[in-house]
Amino acid sequence: MFEIIARQELAQGTVVANDIMAPKIAAKARPGQFIILRVNETGERIPLTMADTDPERGTITIIYQVVGKTTAMMARLGAGDTIMDIAGPLGRPTPIEKKGTIICVGGGTGVAVLHPITRGFKQAGNKVIAIIGARNQELLIMEDKMAKASDELLVCTDDGSYGHHGFVTDVLREQLQKLGDEVKEAVCIGPVPMMKFCAKVTEEFKVPTMASLNAIMVDGTGMCGCCRVSVGGQTKFACVDGPEFDAHQVDFEELSRRLTAYIPQEKEAMDLFQHKCSCEA
Ligand SMILES: Cc1cc2nc3c(=O)[nH]c(=O)nc-3n(C[C@H](O)[C@H](O)[C@H](O)COP(=O)(O)OP(=O)(O)OC[C@H]3O[C@@H](n4cnc5c(N)ncnc54)[C@H](O)[C@@H]3O)c2cc1C
Ligand code: FES
Structure with missing residues (x-):
């Protein structure tokens, strides 16, 4: 059992942050790695990135958007409640080296995934420009933490309610035009269409780019094949x-299609959960 020691609502309550006591995972976790958790013994296994870790306190922080049954169940938990299983750290850590100028681009809850990577690049001695975006100001998360983790933070909203009026790709293009060869690498994390269009922009400027893929996962150990993606014409798990993969090689169309494979089942699970909650109320 893993105890939740703090809960905070971000972005109009649609995004929730939990600090969870998990000392062994906190001690080993590196930027870019994730956990797979199961809320209770009948629960689905879902992957979430560690947005932060505090090895001294023994905690990991997860930040998640409430999109379906499991995240809705989790959003009802508070400090003192427990999560049944957490496996991790999983996945390959982000390869972080000193390279020069790095641009880190995050959209929506992708900003939570991007945060430790941004901080890692800065700590390694790079100049880090972070670009974060959301549909509107209320949905923007982690602005203060991203400002600390980077050398320069540029903020955009789709509706112009805060920062630059427009998409992160517009600001990314401006920065690449301004900085030219100075930019050695880009990292883009967020909704699949956002990563796909960021990759198109950086490809024009020949800037190597990583994207963190949110494929559907079950076991997280390479056994079930559920999370397969095509990268450079090869199947990868x-x-x-x-x-993270080379964004210029990822088949984003296939990833989008595979993410919609279980929509009827996900909807049914959420409807049953909401019905049960309304009966209990
Ligand atoms: C490596 C990785 C890291 C992630 N990190 C974060 C994060 O830090 N914050 C965050 O908000 N989200 C993150 N996600 C996405 C998160 O796992 C899904 O939002 C979550 O599983 C939704 O579950 P649900 O039951 O609430 O919703 P559902 O209604 O079951 O699903 C809603 C949507 O979530 C996705 N999804 C559902 N089940 C899974 C699954 N088992 N594995 C992966 N995706 C699934 C599908 O696109 C689906 O259409 C990450 C995904 C991956 C692969
Ligand atoms: S989740 Fe990757 S192989 Fe099963």
């Missing part, structure tokens, strides 16, 4: 070969 996001859980053990990734989750």
Whole structure:
């Protein structure tokens, strides 16, 4: 059992942050790695990235968007409640080296995944420009933490309610035009269409780019094949070969299709959960 020691609501309550006591995972985790958790013994296994770790306190922080049954169940838990199983750290850590100028681009809850990677690149001595975006100001998360983790933070909202009016790809293009060869690498993490269009922009400027793929996962150990993705025409397992891959080689269309494979079952599970909650109320 893993105890939740703090709960915070971000972004109009649609995004929740939990600090969870997990000393062994906190001690080993590296930027880019994730956990797979099961809330209770009948629960589904879901992957979530560690947005932060505190090895001294023995905690990991997860930040998740409430999108379906498991995240809705988790959002009802508070400090003192427990999560039944957590496996991790899983996946390959982000390869972080000193390279020069790095641009880190995050959209929606992808910003939570991007945070430790941004901080890792800065700690390694790179100049880090972070670009984060959301549909509107209320949905923007982790602005203060991303400001600390980077040398320069640029913020955008789709509706112009805060920061640059437009998409992260517009600001990414401006920065690449301004900085030219100075930019040695880009990292983009967020919804699949956002990563796909970021990759198109950086490809024009020939900037190597990583994307963190949110494929559907079950075991997280390379055994079930559920998380397979196509990268450069080869089949890879996001859980053990990734989750980060060369964004210019990823087949984003296939990833989008595979993410929709269980929509009827996900909807049914959420409807049953909401019905049960309304009966209990
Ligand atoms: C390596 C990795 C790291 C992730 N990190 C984060 C994070 O830090 N914060 C965050 O908000 N989300 C993250 N996700 C996505 C998160 O796992 C899904 O939002 C979650 O599983 C939804 O579960 P649900 O039961 O609430 O919703 P459901 O209704 O079951 O699903 C909603 C959508 O979530 C995705 N999904 C469902 N089940 C899984 C599964 N077992 N594995 C992967 N995706 C699934 C599908 O796209 C689905 O359409 C990550 C995914 C991966 C692969
Ligand atoms: S989740 Fe089963 S192989 Fe990756």
